[in-house]
Amino acid sequence: MTADTEPSRGKAVARAVLQPIFDVLAGxxxxxxxxxxxxxxxxxxxxxxxHGAFGYPExxxxxxxxxxxxxxxxxxxxxxxxxxxxxxxxxGQIYLGGLGAGLVCVALDGMPGIVVVPVACLxxxxxxxxxxxxxxxxxxxxxxxxxxxxxxxxxxxxAVMTWLLTAVMIKPGQAAPETAEFSASSWMPSFTSLAxxxxxxxxxxxxxxxxxxxxxAVAGGQFLVGRTVAGYHLRVVGGNPDAAAYAGIDAGWVxxxxxxxxGACAGLAGVNEVMGVHHRLILDFPNxxxxxxxxxxxxxxxxxxxxxxxxxxxxxxxxxxxxxxxxNPRINPELVVMVQGLVIFFAGALRGQLTLPKLRAAR
Amino acid sequence: MIAGIETEILVITAxxxxxxxxxxxxxxxxxxxERAGVADLGLEGKMLAAAFTAASISAVTGxxxxxxxxxxxxxxxxxxxxxIATVWKQGDQIVSGMAINILAAGLxxxxxxxxxxxxxxxxxxxxDGRLLDLSLPFSHWASSTGFIGQxxxxxxxxxxxxxxxxxxxxxxxxxxxxRTGWGLRLRAAGENPxxxxxxxxxxxxxxxxxxxMNGVFLGLAGGYLSLAANAGYSRNMTAGKGYxxxxxxxxxxxxxxxxxxxxxxFAAADALQGRLQGIVFPALGVIPVPWITALPYIVTVIVLAxxxxxxxxxxxxxxxYVKA
Numbered sequence: 179m180t181a182d183t184e185p186s187r188g189k190a191v192a193r194a195v196l197q198p199i200f201d202v203l204a205g206x207x208x209x210x211x212x213x214x215x216x217x218x219x220x221x222x223x224x225x226x227x228x229h230g231a232f233g234y235p236e237x238x239x240x241x242x243x244x245x246x247x248x249x250x251x252x253x254x255x256x257x258x259x260x261x262x263x264x265x266x267x268x269x270g271q272i273y274l275g276g277l278g279a280g281l282v283c284v285a286l287d288g289m290p291g292i293v294v295v296p297v298a299c300l301x302x303x304x305x306x307x308x309x310x311x312x313x314x315x316x317x318x319x320x321x322x323x324x325x326x327x328x329x330x331x332x333x334x335x336x337a338v339m340t341w342l343l344t345a346v347m348i349k350p351g352q353a354a355p356e357t358a359e360f361s362a363s364s365w366m367p368s369f370t371s372l373a374x375x376x377x378x379x380x381x382x383x384x385x386x387x388x389x390x391x392x393x394x395a396v397a398g399g400q401f402l403v404g405r406t407v408a409g410y411h412l413r414v415v416g417g418n419p420d421a422a423a424y425a426g427i428d429a430g431w432v433x434x435x436x437x438x439x440x441g442a443c444a445g446l447a448g449v450n451e452v453m454g455v456h457h458r459l460i461l462d463f464p465n466x467x468x469x470x471x472x473x474x475x476x477x478x479x480x481x482x483x484x485x486x487x488x489x490x491x492x493x494x495x496x497x498x499x500x501x502x503x504x505x506n507p508r509i510n511p512e513l514v515v516m517v518q519g520l521v522i523f524f525a526g527a528l529r530g531q532l533t534l535p536k537l538r539a540a541r
Numbered sequence: 542m543i544a545g546i547e548t549e550i551l552v553i554t555a556x557x558x559x560x561x562x563x564x565x566x567x568x569x570x571x572x573x574x575e576r577a578g579v580a581d582l583g584l585e586g587k588m589l590a591a592a593f594t595a596a597s598i599s600a601v602t603g604x605x606x607x608x609x610x611x612x613x614x615x616x617x618x619x620x621x622x623x624x625i626a627t628v629w630k631q632g633d634q635i636v637s638g639m640a641i642n643i644l645a646a647g648l649x650x651x652x653x654x655x656x657x658x659x660x661x662x663x664x665x666x667x668x669d670g671r672l673l674d675l676s677l678p679f680s681h682w683a684s685s686t687g688f689i690g691q692x693x694x695x696x697x698x699x700x701x702x703x704x705x706x707x708x709x710x711x712x713x714x715x716x717x718x719x720r721t722g723w724g725l726r727l728r729a730a731g732e733n734p735x736x737x738x739x740x741x742x743x744x745x746x747x748x749x750x751x752x753x754m755n756g757v758f759l760g761l762a763g764g765y766l767s768l769a770a771n772a773g774y775s776r777n778m779t780a781g782k783g784y785x786x787x788x789x790x791x792x793x794x795x796x797x798x799x800x801x802x803x804x805x806x807f808a809a810a811d812a813l814q815g816r817l818q819g820i821v822f823p824a825l826g827v828i829p830v831p832w833i834t835a836l837p838y839i840v841t842v843i844v845l846a847x848x849x850x851x852x853x854x855x856x857x858x859x860x861x862y863v864k865a
Contacts, residue, residue, distance in 0.1 A: 321849045326841065333838040510661070513651050518643050526633065
């Protein structure tokens with residue numbers, strides 16, 4: 179409602195770092211209480227979680243692989259939030275981004291990786307952005323509720339992919355709804371294979387060069403929002419739509435720009451999944467990552483670098499909970515979704531307008 | 542005997558009424574929150590939690606009414622969570638609504654696995670644990686008298702009591718919102734809370750009351766899904782209905798009767814979707830199932846594109862109320 183007052187820089191930095199930590203801790207403590215209620219010892223569970231996520235080299239590799247997808251998804255939500263927009267459509271944008279990458283891998287199968295991989299990444303960016311463009315355009319031109327249209331586009335993405343994988347792109351003579359495996363030249367090189375090429379042996383895990391791409395994307399996103407004119411316009415529209423209108427900034431185009439950028443980032447998460455891990459198109463490979471991105475993006479607050487610790491936290495939960503489930507049959511994968519909800523509540527809703535731009539336009 | 546086309550009309554009409562019921566109950570619930578100025582995207586999560594609660598409590602106690610009451614309590618508690626975050630703490634209404642959806646999407650399966658060893662479902666309910674369909678008087682006789690009689694027996698009658706509640710909710714909401722002093726004050730809290738406060742009224746209390754009404758209706762919506770439309774809770778059984786209800790509220794311009802109409806439109810798309818599967822069309826052949834299941838979602842997007850935002854959105858919707 180009012181412009182932020184300017185506290186001393188040290189105080190501001192301390193608050194920017196400490197506040198999300200407190201918020202996330204609150205979410206984790208409530209999650210622990212719920213675990214206790216259903217008869218699981220929260221302390222033992224945390225121990226097993228941390229061991230499952232970081233306790234041995236393969237686990238670390240898997241955690242970093244999840245973190246790659248969550249960084250893209252979180253960056254996507256964060257970029258839109260900076261413009262005062264709530265991108266719930268990450269799930270569908272990841273799905274379509276993966277489709278773009280997969281189509282290129284199928285079409286250019288057998289060509290050298292130096293050609294296939296960059297073209298596939300561009301296709302993922304284009305498909306993800308295009309899937310975000312339609313809800314963005316409807317918001318800008320018609321004022322259509324972004325949350326509802328992006329949710330509908332998630333359902334539509336699932337329908338399109340189900341149709342493509344069951345009827346069109348399915349490998350002939352096979353029952354499972356998936357494409358044939360891409361030839362190895364179009365895979366995103368994994369750290370394991372890169373290390374063995376250099377004669378070093380590291381634990382086998384799916385973490386791949388997409389991780390570097392994700393870190394570069396976070397740096398690029400932070401630079402764009404913080405240091406460029408386009409990013410400035412984006413922040414003004416997000417922080418104070420009235421001032422933006424007074425300054426002659428076209429909020430509609432800023433919304434379209436921000437959401438296409440968000441869709442492009444989400445699309446790259448599809449690269450990590452399709453070209454880095456599965457090496458084929460399969461059903462439901464986003465697996466909820468778009469919604470993890472909401473928690474990660476909200477945790478980051480004003481600072482894009484905050485996407486990295488947020489992604490690591492949820493990656494550790496995703497990977498660590500696998501061990502937890504083996505130890506404890508009462509626990510199922512949705513436990514992690516519950517933690518996401520609580521973190522969104524404490525780090526997003528309750529942090530409120532102190533750190534978030536108003537989302538009225540995004541409704 | 543009546544002809545095939547007439548039977549088809551009866552079947553489709555009855556199925557539209559049944560599919561519209563959870564949408565109407567959820568949308569009217571959303572109406573009470575949003576007319577008070579609190580944006581509520583958490584309809585989906587509340588409905589899911591209510592459906593699970595109704596089925597679990599009914600399975601344990603054997604009483605559908607107890608299950609329905611518990612569903613209302615749980616949905617209202619989630620509305621109170623929304624109240625704490627958005628009205629009391631003036632947090633972001635959109636984010637809080639999404640937090641409730643995601644929390645419910647995680648918490649419900651977690652509890653389902655912990656309470657019942659059925660892979661995330663509740664035990665199937667017997668007839669005592671369900672809200673059974675009401676039979677109107679003379680139905681048996683009427684159904685032998687031709688089309689009108691069959692319409693009376695199998696469309697107007699033979700439905701769950703919650704269907705009647707849903708269709709009475711629109712006139713009731715109209716009466717309450719437009720014909721009572723409380724309704725006027727509630728709408729004013731959503732249009733101009735500062736003016737309401739300067740008239741000596743308590744905006745926070747009005748929004749609290751709006752959110753309690755909201756919880757009651759979402760409890761009924763969830764209870765309908767697991768106690769009447771189905772015999773128990775199954776995974777993710779709301780399947781986007783909460784978001785469709787929001788779209789209906791927007792298309793209905795935040796007014797009860799047009800919102801009811803919008804719910805019927807979405808329900809018709811859904812009923813049509815069910816009937817189109819497997820039908821061979823001239824020239825087109827069989828339309829792939831994924832395209833048909835996508836129909837309600839496509840209709841929603843087109844409707845939102847046509848409806849836009851309009852001028853009828855409550856003026857203070859989405860804005861936290863800060864005491865002057």
